[in-house]
Amino acid sequence: MKFIRITILETVNKVGQEVLLKGWVNARRNMGKIVFLDLRDFSGIAQVVGVPSQLDEVSVEQLKQVRPEWVVEIRGIVNERGEKQKNQNIPTGSVEVLAKEIKVLALAEPLPLDLEDEKIGLDVHLDYLPLTLRAPKWRAVFKIQGEIVEAFRSFLRSKGFTEFQCPKIVGASTEGGANVFAIDYFGNRAFLAQSPQFYKQIMVGVYERVFTVGNVYRAEEHATTRHLNEYTSLDLEMGMIQDHTDIMRLETEWLRYLISHLNKTAPEELKLWNFIEPVVPETVPSFKLKEVLQLIKERTGVDHTNEPDLEPNEERWIGDYVKEKFNSDFVFVTHYPTAKRPMYTYPDEADPDYTKSFDLLFRGIEVTTGGQRVNNYEQLVNNIKKWGLNPENFKFYLEAFQFGMPQEGGLAIGLERLTAKLLGIDNVKLATLFPRDLNRIDLQISPPEYKK
């Protein structure tokens, strides 16, 4: 009789039946007479019980030899576990599979490290990503990351936003700054986009409400636990807003949606990280930058009231402050100085030295930048000049504003930072699937000059 493979998750509905499973050996526990295998496939993990007396000769031999990460096919009977053996933490925790036949589909070399070992150094972890990512905790991180992206899209689609694909090769008209990667483009110089900013603004003219998810690039020579040279940006932009607070309200609504989406789609994965659900009040506390700096001066004595931005320890301070005072894990900081923000940032009419821009801090770290943009063509051209840039280089971008652009704004969320912060992961590189940094593209490209 030929069996059709079923998924591991399906075993819970097959008690008493003979089934065929395929998967990776996630763990092997030799209890003397009995060998337990944790078998992993795309749907979950099952406990397989190997008892030599129940197996043919070839299978007994296989049972002896199989090791973690071997790929095997198991024919066996699904049995309900004894009450004491039931595991509430996994969906297949009520059953186990008594093996009848074991076939090896692919071998694995002896593992160079223990996948359960949580003290593996960062460099070793990254050097062996094709292997280390297979550990349930890391599989959980990137499953959750995929669901964050899905939540971003499904929420915005329900609000009438249109998704678009954004190019990453851009010409001279970058946002400026030295932190761009240059490409040789058929003898011309081109660059890797630092953000989809100009394109999403152009697309507001086309669809009014748009979003795009994609890679962005920063050629920063930083080697910190917060910076990446290539990361994923969740970008949205919308027209017909009153001001930046419309965008802030939209993001607040999304955050609440996100948490509910994750609880629904990745509950076990969250459990593996002892997920502490962030508190998102219906109105997230919001302070002007000046107010934050004033508070810090009053409470700590440090006078940075003339600074144009918050330092990392100040971000943490205001994060702690709103947590204690408002029981919020999030805080908006608004009104950054006009001179320190990009030329498209909208100045507050009431106080033009400051902008209708915001950062969102999550547990003391910035995860979003957003705001209202300059939508008036003349004002934008003037700003480009004021910022020391050449309007000729922005000709394509400017067309969007020449031909009718309402008040508009948007935001960009750093996917990996948000993932890290949600799960309490210290180093953003660990929440980045294949991180690129100063010293590493997959493997190290030069001796590490910096160690955490």
Place this chain on the structure above:
Amino acid sequence: MKFIRITILETVNKVGQEVLLKGWVNARRNMGKIVFLDLRDFSGIAQVVGVPSQLDEVSVEQLKQVRPEWVVEIRGIVNERGEKQKNQNIPTGSVEVLAKEIKVLALAEPLPLDLEDEKIGLDVHLDYLPLTLRAPKWRAVFKIQGEIVEAFRSFLRSKGFTEFQCPKIVGASTEGGANVFAIDYFGNRAFLAQSPQFYKQIMVGVYERVFTVGNVYRAEEHATTRHLNEYTSLDLEMGMIQDHTDIMRLETEWLRYLISHLNKTAPEELKLWNFIEPVVPETVPSFKLKEVLQLIKERTGVDHTNEPDLEPNEERWIGDYVKEKFNSDFVFVTHYPTAKRPMYTYPDEADPDYTKSFDLLFRGIEVTTGGQRVNNYEQLVNNIKKWGLNPENFKFYLEAFQFGMPQEGGLAIGLERLTAKLLGIDNVKLATLFPRDLNRIDLQISPPEYKK
């Protein structure tokens, strides 16, 4: 009384009520006493009726001045249209809005071209994309493109696939070939990925079933209607397959799903392009490359039976053949020569000079490449050497195969080509939001050396 803006689509449920709309003037028709405005927002297009006697003085002046692409706010009464005036082709075709007040939110300069003109040259169209994309036909193309991507994801998610974000900056270990863009990466040489191939294979070891959507790069100096230097690739990869036909069956199922998804989510957009629903038989016809070339020899007398691939006119020939003979708009061509495919392509055990690979042709043009991959570590290392490459450069990739990899395979779909072919668009650049080619990054970067 203050009105809250409603979307244009909502007007159909507001007959007799006073509403506030915001949008772009899509078209303006002056009928003497009456001026009709087609108003466009993210939800649709509404007909606004401007009658001077119904308006205050300021609004009368605005009604005179407004021109296409101006952004306006309209307060008005929703009326049911007369039976003869009803338009079945748009969702708001049963109503119109009698304007009570018109406010201009943003001006547009006089348009340099007529957005309805279908004879605009390719270069003019591309030079003015921020404007030309606003025409309903082009809005339809990229709305449909977004829905193709959504259909790819939702179908695969329902099959247990996990989405991942793939890096585009890669090291020396490219698939080979001269057609890569080089980047200066902190004094090292890096490249833009030609595909997520290696990463999706690595991820099979992690999740068994994975997909990723993202930009890929080809530094080809082609200037044809089929080639792009940056495009969007829909990639999937899955383990535990028998052979390449599992992937072909999955794609066939997706194509059927896709068509139903588009009919549901973008019916009006499809209508604008006179969409002819492609025929996807439950089993799409499949031929080995040799068989196709033999057929062509028999039917046309042209003997290319020793060629390693199909020429464009041969792709069209087999497309016409299966349409006529099997009433299928799709055909799989399998078993391309081993020597001409990448080193990871799985050779057919029965005839090792040919591979378990396939292309999918849609109405005579290739839209997918896929197949089974070499999953055995030693075989893969040998192939890398045989292909004249250095296994040291593939160390990271090879880890996935050292530590347990089942039989696996996948495919890559060119999003823009598929979009173009679905809608009958001749030039793939017109189905690419912001196309990059030899001479153009947004605007032309050098005098065009090639004209279509």
